[in-house]
Amino acid sequence: MPDPRLRRVAVLVSEGAKPLDVGIPAQVFTTRASMPYEVRVCGAAPGPVTGGDGLSYHVAQGLDALEWADIVFVPGYRFPDREDPPRAVVEALLAAHHRGARLAAISTGAFALAATGLLNGRRATTHWHYTRALAAKHPSVRVDENVLFVDEGSVLTSAGAASGIDLCLHILRGDLGVAASNHAARRLVAAPYRSGGQAQYVPRSVPEQLGERFAATREWALRRLGEPLTLEVLAGHAAVSPRTFSRRFAEDTGYTPMQWVMRARVDAARELLERSQLGVEQIAAGVGLGTGANLRLHFQRILGTTPSEYRRTFARGE
DSSP states (O other): OOOTTOEEEEEEOOTTBOHHHHHHHHHHTOOBTTBOEEEEEEOSSSEEEEOSTTOEEEESBOTHHHHHOSEEEEOOBSOTTTOOOOHHHHHHHHHHHHHTOEEEEOGGGHHHHHHTTTTTTSEEOOOGGGHHHHHHHOTTSEEOTTOSEEEOSSEEEEOSHHHHHHHHHHHHHHHHOHHHHHHHHHHHTOOSOOOTTSOSOOOOOSOHHHHHHHHHHHHHHHTTTTSOOOHHHHHHHHTSOHHHHHHHHHHHHSSOHHHHHHHHHHHHHHHHHHHOOOOHHHHHHHTTOOSHHHHHHHHHHHHSSOHHHHHHHHOOOO
16 A cells, blocks of 8 residues: 655756766655655656766656656756756746645756746755855845755755755655654764754864864764753863854854754654654653653744644654
């Protein structure tokens, strides 16, 4: 019997498409028993497509795949600032969006979405090298060059190729919950979650070893969410002053240390709601949120839902 949650993913390959940008959604949402997705790679027409970086593609389907898809990924491609996509591609993207499909761009794929007009008046991002070109070519788009990805609901954009992984995991978390997203991240050997608000790149004014030390502190904190984790405790583990820790932590993650701890605790609670039968009070105590009332408060503020509603949506019935 088909999984009622099955979602159909189309990856639209354009001339000059970047290989990594094509491969990321195809691999994250790969068709397998543990993932209720079906993936099809398509082009403007069936047949060979000249790609970028020395690779080419042979796609079995044309734009009809966009009529079938629930999510359409638009990978980055060469010279996006010089020419718009073919009119047939623009019209197919518009038709898919009007039918209710989500459109998600990786890197310079944002130019193709901008050509449809769907990004007008909305926030969007692209690879940092092209942010000014996107703003100049499409002045109605609110280009944000300092984020990894932007989720505007039915249209999503991401920065360079690696941030395409972050965007895909973000979509996966929203569709299937934290446990499925973490499982996919482990399979990809990727960070389970990086904030969309994190900067695309951060000029380093301190030794790289300090960045490694901060990453170790985050890993240390994730294993101790049920314990008191104050700014002073975290800074002490990293062996820097609280002021230095706060500044560098925000640069690295897009969150203040305490915002990050709170979201980590909420995520831990989400996974327990999905995968266990523990009560809300037990979960709240276990992840460091104290009481069920406190857990409900932060769930509503961060996720816009309640723990019970979340469990009904994402519980895996194990």
